[in-house]
Amino acid sequence: MKKIGTGYILVLLGLLMANGLFGSDRIPVRELFDNADRYEGQKVTIIGEVIGDIMRDGKTSWVNINDGDFLIGAVILDESLLGKIKKIGRYRVHGDTVRISGFYQTHCREHLGERDIHVEALDVVTGGYELEDSIDLYEVIVSILLAVATLIFVFHTHGRNVRKDSAGQHD
Amino acid sequence: MIPHFSREDVNSILHYIGKLTHGFGIVMIVPVFIGILNAEWAPCIDFIISSLLCISIGNLLLMTFPLERDLNWRQGMSLVALSWLVAMLLGAMPLYLSGHYKSYLDSAFESMSALATTGLVVVNDLDHMAYACNFWRHLMCFIGGQGIILVALTLFVKGGSAFKVYVGEAREEKIMPNIVQTARFIWFVSLTYLVIGTLILFLINLFRNISPGRALFHAICLFMAGWDTAGFSVQSQNILYYHSPAVETATAMFCLLGAVNFGVHYAVWTGRPKELLKNFELKAYVMSILVLFALVCVGFTMQFPFPDYVSFFRKTFYQLISAHTGAGYANVTTYHFLKYWPPLALLGIIMAMGLGGSSSSTSGGIKILRMCLFYKGIKKEVKILTSPESAVIVEKFHHIRDVTVEDNHIKMAAMIILLYITMYLIGGLIGSFYGYPFLSALFESVSATANVGLSMGITSPAMPNGLKVVYIIQMWMGRLEFISIFVMFKFILSLKSPQ
Numbered sequence: 001m002k003k004i005g006t007g008y009i010l011v012l013l014g015l016l017m018a019n020g021l022f023g024s025d026r027i028p029v030r031e032l033f034d035n036a037d038r039y040e041g042q043k044v045t046i047i048g049e050v051i052g053d054i055m056r057d058g059k060t061s062w063v064n065i066n067d068g069d070f071l072i073g074a075v076i077l078d079e080s081l082l083g084k085i086k087k088i089g090r091y092r093v094h095g096d097t098v099r100i101s102g103f104y105q106t107h108c109r110e111h112l113g114e115r116d117i118h119v120e121a122l123d124v125v126t127g128g129y130e131l132e133d134s135i136d137l138y139e140v141i142v143s144i145l146l147a148v149a150t151l152i153f154v155f156h157t158h159g160r161n162v163r164k165d166s167a168g169q170h171d
Numbered sequence: 172m173i174p175h176f177s178r179e180d181v182n183s184i185l186h187y188i189g190k191l192t193h194g195f196g197i198v199m200i201v202p203v204f205i206g207i208l209n210a211e212w213a214p215c216i217d218f219i220i221s222s223l224l225c226i227s228i229g230n231l232l233l234m235t236f237p238l239e240r241d242l243n244w245r246q247g248m249s250l251v252a253l254s255w256l257v258a259m260l261l262g263a264m265p266l267y268l269s270g271h272y273k274s275y276l277d278s279a280f281e282s283m284s285a286l287a288t289t290g291l292v293v294v295n296d297l298d299h300m301a302y303a304c305n306f307w308r309h310l311m312c313f314i315g316g317q318g319i320i321l322v323a324l325t326l327f328v329k330g331g332s333a334f335k336v337y338v339g340e341a342r343e344e345k346i347m348p349n350i351v352q353t354a355r356f357i358w359f360v361s362l363t364y365l366v367i368g369t370l371i372l373f374l375i376n377l378f379r380n381i382s383p384g385r386a387l388f389h390a391i392c393l394f395m396a397g398w399d400t401a402g403f404s405v406q407s408q409n410i411l412y413y414h415s416p417a418v419e420t421a422t423a424m425f426c427l428l429g430a431v432n433f434g435v436h437y438a439v440w441t442g443r444p445k446e447l448l449k450n451f452e453l454k455a456y457v458m459s460i461l462v463l464f465a466l467v468c469v470g471f472t473m474q475f476p477f478p479d480y481v482s483f484f485r486k487t488f489y490q491l492i493s494a495h496t497g498a499g500y501a502n503v504t505t506y507h508f509l510k511y512w513p514p515l516a517l518l519g520i521i522m523a524m525g526l527g528g529s530s531s532s533t534s535g536g537i538k539i540l541r542m543c544l545f546y547k548g549i550k551k552e553v554k555i556l557t558s559p560e561s562a563v564i565v566e567k568f569h570h571i572r573d574v575t576v577e578d579n580h581i582k583m584a585a586m587i588i589l590l591y592i593t594m595y596l597i598g599g600l601i602g603s604f605y606g607y608p609f610l611s612a613l614f615e616s617v618s619a620t621a622n623v624g625l626s627m628g629i630t631s632p633a634m635p636n637g638l639k640v641v642y643i644i645q646m647w648m649g650r651l652e653f654i655s656i657f658v659m660f661k662f663i664l665s666l667k668s669p670q
Contacts, residue, residue: 033506050405051298053670055413056380062414064406066298071407073414091211105445105475113482114414115504139216146223153230158233 010039026099036106045101046072051089051156054082056058065100073116074100075108081119087128096128117123180662184250189232191254195261196225201310202265207302214301217268223259245658252659253336255647259283262311269304271295276639281308283643286315287650288533290499291642293632297407302388308403309392316399316429316533316651317361317473359523360436361398368394375417393418400534401434402499402624410502416485417575419502423492430456430496430528432540434571451568452529452540456495459526461540463519464479464491470516473598487516490625495523497534508627514610521614524623525595535622535649537591541584543568548581590653594620598645602629605638615642620649 026047032039048067055062061076063085071103076082089095199222204217242250262282264277268409272278277293284291285308294300294308369390376386389405396403406412410419435453438446447453467487477483486503493500508517527536551566566576595617602612611627618625619642628641648656 033504033510037509039481044341052412053381053385055415057415064408064412071298071412073411089298091209091299093299107478107482109478109482112416112485116414133213134212135213135216139213139220143216143220143223146220146227150223150226150230153227153234155666157230157234 010086028066028104029065029072032072032104033070039104040106042104043101043120045099045103046117047097047099049089050085050087050095050128053088054085065098072116074102074119075111075116076119076122078119083120084122084124086124087130092133093153094131095130096124098135098170099125173559180249182252183238183240183242185236186238187242187250188253188257189229189236191229191257192225192232192261193229195226195258196222197227199225199265199307200308200312202307205306206301209301209302211301212271213404214265214303217265218303218307220268221261221264223345223470236454245406245662248549248655248658249662252651253654255283255286255651256556258286258315258620259338259643259647262286265304265526266294267323269301271297271300271304274636276636277632280639280643283646284345284624285309285311285401285403287310287646288316288399288401288497288535288623289619289646289650290396291619291626291630291641291646292403292624293630293634294407295632297405303346305405306388306392309395309401311406312399312401312403313361313365313395316395316401331594349613355405357433360440362535364398364425364428365391365394367423368398371421372418375421379415383613393422395427397498397500398429398533400426400429400497400528400532400622402493402501404500408504410489411504412432416513419485419489422498422500426492426496426498426500429498430532430534432529432531432571434531435529437644438571444516446571449569451570452543455543456529456539459523459542460491460495462510463495463523464488466519466522467491467516470513470519473515474511491523494520494623494625495526496528497524497536497621497623499618501625505626505628508614508625509611517610517614518624521571521617524614524617524621524625525591526622527621535620537588537621540570543570543589544576544580544584545588548585551576551581587652591649593643594648598641601641602638605635616645619645622646622649646662 025045027039027044029046029048032044033044046065046067048061048065048071051066051071052064059077061082063074063076063082064071065074066089079139085096085098087093087096099122100117100119102117104117106115107113108116108118199218199387203218203222205217206212257262257278259282262285263278265279266272266278267275271294272281273293273295280291281291283289290312297305307562308529369387372390372393373387376389377383379462381389392403395401396648402409404410404412410422413419432452433451435446435450438444464487471477471483471487475483477507489502492498493502512520525536526542527535527538530538530540547566547568551564554564554566555562567573568576595613598616598620599613602615603609605612607615607629611629613623614627615629617623619630629638
């Protein structure tokens with residue numbers, strides 16, 4: 001719980017810093033959803049964490065960007081831009097926070113109606129990092145106690161069944 | 172006079188609850204292995220604690236409440252209803268310990284959503300969840316889709332008790348003469364498709380350059396949630412995450428397979444493929460998909476946001492299949508529903524969700540067979556009224572075998588249809604009471620009761636706790652199709668009232 005809480009704070013701090021450092025041209029993904037008509041076909045800039053996987057369809061690559069509230073798919077054609085991404089967000093990994101600029105489409109004709117951003121520029125704002133898998137000592141003690149209790153139950157039940165069986169045979 | 176429940180009833184029910192709890196503890200060991208493979212030590216401890224706690228409680232119940240005789244009908248029905256609540260609470264344990272849920276209520280909501288194969292989610296930061304925990308979410312979908320009791324049937328329940336609990340879990344047909352054989356056949360079919368489906372999705376993922384380990388993980392999880400029409404996904408964007416028509420086609424096929432009656436699967440597997448063309452329920456299902464898609468198309472004539480018809484077909488037909496099979500996979504965002512779907516198209520999706528898939532399948536909702544029976548019942552009544560008084564009117568249809576429509580079939584079908592519609596409306600009204608627009612509230616209510624999982628944005632960690640409880644009840648009642656739950660309430664009331 002603590003680990004995830006710390007993770008959240010770091011993500012938020014990273015995003016806040018990124019916003020401050022790279023100016024106010026950054027648009028929240030929610031804003032793209034809410035006012036899609038205004039941004040349709042326009043060049044937009046978003047900042048967020050790269051999560052999941054980089055998926056390729058021929059020369060096209062897809063990455064998903066999480067700006068802290070919402071996610072959006074980004075289409076990248078330039079291999080050199082992809083090469084900038086070093087860490088992708090997963091369990092125990094906070095992915096690179098990137099600033100991407102590109103053309104937004106609510107229903108992209110080229111990609112069969114996907115909502116996407118065709119990326120033209122990508123910069124890593126803050127590099128990703130790995131989190132430690134901290135084990136709670138209290139949880140370890142509880143699991144040992146439960147293991148002992150389970151073993152006692154199993155042996156007790158087994159003993160009772162053996163006694164029953166032998167009593168049945170005597171009858 | 173209806174007999175009151177006795178101490179013997181309580182003993183029998185709690186004995187089997189003990190077996191279920193024990194079994195759940197053993198199943199929880201599977202995610203421990205996933206955790207070990209990925210060096211996720213903290214989640215491993217969470218699962219070890221949960222597993223040991225389940226095994227201990229199960230043993231305690233088994234020792235305290237010895238089984239005296241086979242279950243009777245009321246015990247069987249009450250056991251099923253209670254089992255699902257117990258399973259929800261047990262399944263929620265490792266989820267809660269993961270720290271991805273705001274409260275135990277949220278983890279219980281997710282657990283019921285997985286077990287009832289609904290697919291509504293209240294998880295926080297799913298994209299950073301441990302593999303072990305994410306696998307558990309999907310494994311619960313697989314267990315719940317098969318039926319918790321069906322799982323138990325193949326392992327623990329013997330003798331005459333088996334059929335009583337099988338029926339209680341909203342499955343009626345005996346595909347094979349023996350109910351345990353039927354349960355094993357369902358497992359055999361599901362596991363065979365699991366291998367085939369996982370392989371197909373694995374290859375698609377691999378082809379898209381996803382690393383082999385993650386490709387396999389995504390493939391297994393997606394198949395389990397698709398086949399069992401649960402609609403959970405590994406990532407928070409659901410199917411939208413993949414941006415892939417290939418993944419969408421594969422998952423739609425698996426959802427459709429899961430929504431077909433296991434009796435039809437059996438017929439095809441045993442060399443009777445003509446059943447596919449003759450089966451009345453299947454023909455009605457195809458007809459229903461076409462009619463409702465036509466409704467969605469008409470809806471979009473008012474407002475067409477897509478750039479071309481291919482994009483339109485991809486997004487809308489997938490959503491319709493997802494709704495009609497009860498899967499709830501989404502290749503559009505909730506915002507898309509809110510902003511771009513005209514009310515008539517949304518009505519088509521709501522109707523598809525409400526109707527659901529075939530009887531004795533993994534999908535929820537009213538079920539097509541009941542609609543067929545209802546239709547045949549009306550047809551029979553019209554024929555009776557328009558024929559000479561001496562005429563004997565017989566209505567028949569083909570469903571695995573030739574079935575003669577009897578009055579009790581129609582009565583039962585009409586009663587369940589009415590209960591579902593009532594539950595859909597009650598949930599919708601409660602949603603409106605909480606301040607949500609009625610159409611969105613109705614959408615969410617139908618989605619919860621019919622165990623679909625599509626959302627118009629109401630379901631989230633931030634929604635009111637009262638509404639979470641309402642949706643849990645709807646998912647539970649919808650999955651078990653009401654009757655066993657009514658028997659359980661009768662049981663609880665009879666315990667309180669004097670003999």
